[in-house]
Amino acid sequence: MIETNVKIPYVNENCIWCSACVAICGEVFDLDDEWKAFVKDGMDSSNSDWIDDAIMACPVNAIHYKK
Numbered sequence: 001m002i003e004t005n006v007k008i009p010y011v012n013e014n015c016i017w018c019s020a021c022v023a024i025c026g027e028v029f030d031l032d033d034e035w036k037a038f039v040k041d042g043m044d045s046s047n048s049d050w051i052d053d054a055i056m057a058c059p060v061n062a063i064h065y066k067k
């Protein structure tokens, strides 16, 4: 098995579709048809600084990293 240090974010049910994460890191986050944020398939982990910024900017603490 190959070990990696790639941190994968997810968005939980607290999302209030403010779109801040999309504005900050649109390469990773998008809004679905119901305007809830989600993490795009095949997201690029090289955006980790921007992901951290999106986590800090989320007003309801809805973005976390998978353990």
Ligand code: SF4
Pocket (backbone or CB within 6 Å): 011, 014, 015, 016, 017, 018, 019, 020, 021, 022, 036, 037, 054, 057, 058, 059, 060, 061, 062, 063
């Ligand atoms: S910043 Fe937070 S509340 Fe706003 S769209 Fe993203 S996950 Fe949802």
